[in-house]
Amino acid sequence: MLNLDNLIVEFDKGLRTLFSKAQSARPFPDAGLPEADLNANEKKHAAGLMRINHSGEICAQALYQGQALTARDPHVQAQLQQAAQEETEHLAWTSRRVHELGGHLSLLNPLWYTGSLMLGAFAGLLGDKWNLGFLAETEHQVGGHLQNHLAKLPPQDEKSRAVVQQMYVDETLHSEMAKQLGGAELPFPVKLAMRASSRVLTHTAYWV
Numbered sequence: 181m182l183n184l185d186n187l188i189v190e191f192d193k194g195l196r197t198l199f200s201k202a203q204s205a206r207p208f209p210d211a212g213l214p215e216a217d218l219n220a221n222e223k224k225h226a227a228g229l230m231r232i233n234h235s236g237e238i239c240a241q242a243l244y245q246g247q248a249l250t251a252r253d254p255h256v257q258a259q260l261q262q263a264a265q266e267e268t269e270h271l272a273w274t275s276r277r278v279h280e281l282g283g284h285l286s287l288l289n290p291l292w293y294t295g296s297l298m299l300g301a302f303a304g305l306l307g308d309k310w311n312l313g314f315l316a317e318t319e320h321q322v323g324g325h326l327q328n329h330l331a332k333l334p335p336q337d338e339k340s341r342a343v344v345q346q347m348y349v350d351e352t353l354h355s356e357m358a359k360q361l362g363g364a365e366l367p368f369p370v371k372l373a374m375r376a377s378s379r380v381l382t383h384t385a386y387w388v
Contacts (some may be wrong), residue, residue, distance in 0.1 A: 198238070198290055202271035209273060209346040210339035215280070222334045227283025228386040229329045230340055233347065234274035235286045235385040236322060239296040240267045243318060246300025247311050256308050256361060260315075263354050270350070273343045280339070286385045312363030317371055319355035321378060323348055 218226065244264035251257045278285060286292070303314040326348040333340050366374075 198293055202268050202275060204269040204272040205265075206269055208276070209342040210277070213338045213342055216334065216336040216338060218281075218334055218337060222337070223281050224283070226333055226337050226340050227278055227281035229333060230274050230278045230281065230343070231283055231286055232382050232385045233326070233329065233344065234271065234278055235289060235292050235381060236325065237267055237270040237274060237347075238286075238289045239292050239381065240264075240318075240322070241271065242293045242296035243300035243303075243315070246297040246302075247304045247315060250301050250304025251308055251311055253308050256312065259357060259361060263357065266350055266354070270347050273347070277340055277343055287388055288384065292381060292385075309362050309364040310366075312358040312361050313366050314363075316355045316358035316363040317366050317374060319351045319358065321371075321374060323351045323355065325378070325382065326351065 241264060244260050244267060248257045248260040248264065251260060275285060304311045326344050329344050330341060330348070333344065
């Protein structure tokens with residue numbers, strides 16, 4: 181149930197997501213891998229792709245938090261909160277990799293976060309089956325983006341590729357989790373709208 185205490189907790193989570201250094205309980209996927217010999221253009225391109233992935237994780241955090249805020253079933257809430265914790269690790273991995281490549285995080289992350297939080301809360305208000313269906317489709321589309329990035333990253337950039345590959349594994353598990361919890365299949369027009377909005381983020385976050 182939505183109450184003032186929950187709102188305060190989620191506001192604090194939002195501030196930490198946007199402005200605090202994320203931590204990872206698991207080892208970084210690229211730990212021990214050598215830094216590739218990349219030229220300036222390759223570094224810039226890889227940093228842009230990893231910046232997109234970081235912004236995507238900002239959105240994922242906000243979506244999970246918004247959905248957990250309005251979910252009805254306590255078990256669903258707990259599963260969403262657990263998945264959000266794993267997404268926090270993705271924030272840590274992608275943030276460090278962007279900086280290692282000499283890049284910067286998206287200046288529009290507060291905008292991405294706010295919009296996704298509102299969208300997640302709205303999805304939760306529709307009921308748990310639609311909430312989970314929205315989550316499953318979101319993670320499915322994120323997995324597609326990550327696979328696309330694996331094809332676009334410089335082949336010799338093993339560190340970035342290791343991070344993206346582990347993120348793909350996790351996102352696939354989150355999608356399956358949402359389906360197993362009873363997520364409904366979303367109408368095709370909704371899926372198209374989600375893809376259109378994700379394209380706005382990917383094309384913008386690559387540069388800004």
